[in-house]
Amino acid sequence: xxxxxxxxxxxxxxxxxxxxQERRSRSDVYAAALDEYLARHAREEITDTMNRVCxxxxxxxxxxxxxxxxQVLDRVEW
Numbered sequence: 484x485x486x487x488x489x490x491x492x493x494x495x496x497x498x499x500x501x502x503x504q505e506r507r508s509r510s511d512v513y514a515a516a517l518d519e520y521l522a523r524h525a526r527e528e529i530t531d532t533m534n535r536v537c538x539x540x541x542x543x544x545x546x547x548x549x550x551x552x553x554q555v556l557d558r559v560e561w
Contacts, residue, residue, distance in 0.1 A: 490498075502512045522528060 498512050502509050
């Protein structure tokens with residue numbers, strides 16, 4: 484789908500440089516950026532992903548792993 488959006492000049496220039504450096508199209512860079520942004524901000528997708536990971540890993544009674552996991556989660560921006 485084609486669309487027109489307005490973005491600040493500095494962001495446009497940075498995106499142009501990235502596209503050139505990675506030999507990707509401008510559309511590809513913007514689509515990837517928007518996809519990443521949406522994935523980070525869709526709470527239900529984050530919860531679903533975490534639930535799937537927990538189901539795959541299973542439960543553990545390891546106190547060290549539980550403490551390490553809590554420390555990591557405390558440092559993550561939600």
